Amino acid sequence: MPLYATIIYSQDVDWSAPEHAGDTAEYSEFSQSAAAIIRGGAALYPTSTATTVRVEAKGGAPISTDGPYAETKEVLTGFFLLECADLDEAVAAAARIPAAWNGAVEVRPVLPLM
Amino acid sequence: MSPDPSEAEARRALTTLVRESGRDVLATLVHVTGDLALAEDAVQDAVLRALEVWPRQGVPANPVAWIRLTARRRAIDLVRREAARSGKEQRSMEHPVDGLDEEPSPSMVEDDLLRLVFTCCHPSLAPATQVALTLRVLGGLTTAEVARALLVSEASMAKRLTRARQKIKAAHIPYRVPPDHELPDRWSAVLATAYLMFNEGYAATSGPRLVREELVDESVRLTRLLVRLQPDDAGALGLLALELLQDSRRDARVDADGRLVLLADQDRSRWDARLVGEAVPLVGEGLRRTPARPDRYVVQAAIAACHALAPSYELTDWAALVSWYDVLLTIDPGPVARLNRAAAVAERDGADAGLALVDEIEGLEEYALWHASRGALLRRLGRDDEAAAAEEAAAGLPMNDPQRLLLGA
Numbered sequence: 001m002p003l004y005a006t007i008i009y010s011q012d013v014d015w016s017a018p019e020h021a022g023d024t025a026e027y028s029e030f031s032q033s034a035a036a037i038i039r040g041g042a043a044l045y046p047t048s049t050a051t052t053v054r055v056e057a058k059g060g061a062p063i064s065t066d067g068p069y070a071e072t073k074e075v076l077t078g079f080f081l082l083e084c085a086d087l088d089e090a091v092a093a094a095a096r097i098p099a100a101w102n103g104a105v106e107v108r109p110v111l112p113l114m
Numbered sequence: 115m116s117p118d119p120s121e122a123e124a125r126r127a128l129t130t131l132v133r134e135s136g137r138d139v140l141a142t143l144v145h146v147t148g149d150l151a152l153a154e155d156a157v158q159d160a161v162l163r164a165l166e167v168w169p170r171q172g173v174p175a176n177p178v179a180w181i182r183l184t185a186r187r188r189a190i191d192l193v194r195r196e197a198a199r200s201g202k203e204q205r206s207m208e209h210p211v212d213g214l215d216e217e218p219s220p221s222m223v224e225d226d227l228l229r230l231v232f233t234c235c236h237p238s239l240a241p242a243t244q245v246a247l248t249l250r251v252l253g254g255l256t257t258a259e260v261a262r263a264l265l266v267s268e269a270s271m272a273k274r275l276t277r278a279r280q281k282i283k284a285a286h287i288p289y290r291v292p293p294d295h296e297l298p299d300r301w302s303a304v305l306a307t308a309y310l311m312f313n314e315g316y317a318a319t320s321g322p323r324l325v326r327e328e329l330v331d332e333s334v335r336l337t338r339l340l341v342r343l344q345p346d347d348a349g350a351l352g353l354l355a356l357e358l359l360q361d362s363r364r365d366a367r368v369d370a371d372g373r374l375v376l377l378a379d380q381d382r383s384r385w386d387a388r389l390v391g392e393a394v395p396l397v398g399e400g401l402r403r404t405p406a407r408p409d410r411y412v413v414q415a416a417i418a419a420c421h422a423l424a425p426s427y428e429l430t431d432w433a434a435l436v437s438w439y440d441v442l443l444t445i446d447p448g449p450v451a452r453l454n455r456a457a458a459v460a461e462r463d464g465a466d467a468g469l470a471l472v473d474e475i476e477g478l479e480e481y482a483l484w485h486a487s488r489g490a491l492l493r494r495l496g497r498d499d500e501a502a503a504a505e506e507a508a509a510g511l512p513m514n515d516p517q518r519l520l521l522g523a
Contacts, residue, residue, distance in 0.1 A: 002286045086288040087238060088296075109285040 003039060003110035004082045004090040009074040010103030015043045026098040034082070034093055041080035074103050081110065128168060133254030135178040136161040139185050140251065141226035142218050144289060150233070151279045152192050153185075154251065160185035161254070179217065227252075228343045229289045235304040236287050243278050244307045245314065250275055252339065253332045263329045264314065305349050305411065308337050312357050325368060330361055348403040352411030355396035359418035362389035378427040390422045413442045417454075432462035449477045453484055465494040482511035 013020055024043075031038060047068040054063050068075060080097065084090040087107070094105040136157050143153035160181045174180040218226070234248040242264075249260045261271035281287065292300045315329025334357050340350045366380040397419050400412035417438045424430035439455035452475050460468020469491040478484035485508035492501035 004285075086286040087236075088288055088292070090285075091238070107285075111284070 001083050001085055003112070004084055004087075004094075005108045005110055006080045006082055006090070006094045006097060007076060007106040007108060008078040008080075008097060008099040008103065009106065010077050010099045011073075012046050012048075012075045013077060014046045015077075016045070023098065023102075030097055034080075034096065037082045037084055037089075037093060039081040039083050041078065043078040044076065046077075047075050077103075125169075128173070129165070131173070131177055132161050132164045132168070132181070135164075135181045136185075136254050137252055138178055138223045138227065139182045140254075141230045142182070142223060143185060143189055144230055144233075145226045147189060147193065148289070150251070150282055152189065152196070154279075156185045156189035156192055157181070158256075159188045182217075224343055225291075227339065228291055231304055231340070231343065232291060232300060233282060233287055233289050235300075235307045236282075237300070237303055238285065238287060239278055239281065241307065241310055243274060245311045246271060246274055247278050248307060248311065248336065249332060252336060255332065259328075263326060263332065301344070301347065302349065304340065305353050308333060308340060309353060309357075309411070311336065312360075316357075316360055325364055327364070330357075330364070333357065334361060346403065348400045348409045349411050351396050351400040351403065352409050352413070352415045355393040355400060355415035356411050356418055358389045358393035358396075359415060359422050362386040362393070362422060377421065382426065385422065390419075394419050394423070408441055408445060410442065410445045413438060413445065417442070430461070432458055436462055449475050449484075450481070453478060453481075453487060457487060460491055465491045469495065480511060482508045484508075485511070 013023065015024055027043070031041075050066075050068045052065045052067065052069050054065075055061065056063070077099070082090055082093055084093060087109075090107050094100060094107050097105050099105050139160070140153055140157040143156060144150050147153055163184055164177070164181055168174070168177075230251060231248075234251050235244045239247065246260050246264060249255045249263060250257065253260075255263065257272050257275060258268050260275070261268040264271065266274075291297070312330060312333035315326040315331075315333055317325075334354070337350065337354045337357055341347075341354050344350050362385050363377075363380060364386070366382070366384040367375055369375050393415065397412060397415045400409060400415065404412060417435060420431055420435050420438065435458040436455065439451065439458055442451050443455065453472065456468050456471035456475070459471055469488065472484070472488055472491060475484065485504045489501045489504035489508060492498075492504060
């Protein structure tokens with residue numbers, strides 16, 4: 001069955017902070033109810049912890065800048081890898097991820113690598 | 115240069131037959147191979163071959179079987195080639211060869227067509243893409259024809275269609291009829307796509323021509339298919355009736371110079387009585403099928419039927435029209451429906467009553483016809499300065515060229 005990355009865009013949050021315990025509880029609820037189709041995923045630390053890296057050319061020295069790749073209101077805060085029969089099933093699952101009502105969830109098919 | 119009309123007609127009939135058969139074959143082929151792009155290529159080849167061979171050798175006794183066989187051979191070829199390239203020979207080979215051996219029954223073909231309708235009108239595709247893909251896949255138009263119908267270059271249309279096919283394949287947009295709990299929403303989305311296509315042809319939002327006949331014809335053809343696939347659905351019946359009624363005015367709506375002619379000034383003898391005659395019973399049928407909650411297309415068709423059945427503009431039953439608009443507003447309380455109701459009220463109760471309602475509507479400041487309606491009513495009330503200002507505001511907003519000519523801008 002195809003794999004989908006459901007990419008979570010929401011307000012920049014620090015999931016590890018105690019005031020977000022409620023949010024993480026909502027996520028645990030999703031993780032449990034969708035356990036059968038979840039093949040992976042992660043919650044990310046806030047964008048203030050991000051470092052964006054580029055090099056001049058392949059093999060070059062890293063040029064690091066502080067912060068995320070793009071400065072936007074809603075940022076990438078996590079993702080799940082879901083295994084679903086088709087896009088309809090993936091969309092139905094994505095609609096149950098808390099960011100769907102607190103931000104947005106982008107559903108992208110995963111390109112199988114060999 | 116131009117071929118004689120009977121020959122042109124024969125060719126058109128042939129093209130329609132080929133496309134109709136091609137569409138049925140495509141639906142089956144997509145179902146069996148699960149690969150839209152491959153199935154399209156195979157059917158396209160078969161259709162081109164038919165258009166080449168049939169005029170010389172005559173239309174075969176069973177044209178669908180002819181196209182199916184030709185397309186099937188081509189599909190097997192394409193599958194082999196694909197398999198050789200990717201090394202997945204075993205699995206993909208068996209699939210199409212097996213499923214295509216037997217002649218599918220008409221009801222199987224209809225099920226496959228319905229699945230394909232839901233794929234082409236899938237909500238994960240942008241509305242403009244749904245229209246283009248539907249024209250290509252279910253209308254059987256070539257990419258060049260789709261591009262012409264939608265006024266974009268062939269290159270960008272080819273790109274848009276390729277992206278759509280890639281998305282269907284990569285994201286696994288399913289070929290299936292949605293489950294019952296999703297069906298009503300998904301079916302309304304299908305009807306909305308069909309109506310969007312019709313409107314794009316009937317009242318192009320931009321461009322030199324008011325009516326793009328080929329697009330109107332295609333969307334009516336598509337809507338007929340939708341009625342055939344869901345014969346009990348009031349929305350499909352209503353949409354077909356609405357399209358036929360609007361289309362019945364095609365010849366009277368634009369004058370010899372390409373100018374839009376208002377309903378009040380149209381020569382009603384040029385309305386197509388045959389289309390009206392087909393549509394009016396459909397409206398009744400649609401109403402009977404929705405006793406509890408009226409369907410928006412059925413009600414809009416009822417409104418169009420009031421106009422179609424009126425012997426003259428003056429003898430139009432405005433009271434009935436206002437009542438139908440009241441029903442429509444319970445389903446669609448949007449500003450455009452309110453604007454149309456106000457126009458009917460102006461005819462029933464006078465221009466000042468209509469104007470009062472037009473002025474109450476908010477949210478149409480960017481809509482040329484709102485300003486134009488105000489202008490027309492103000493003129494009737496002799497308030498020429500205000501009318502001129504409204505007409506000027508209308509002229510500054512997007513319209514197609516015939517609308518612009520009508521408003522003298």
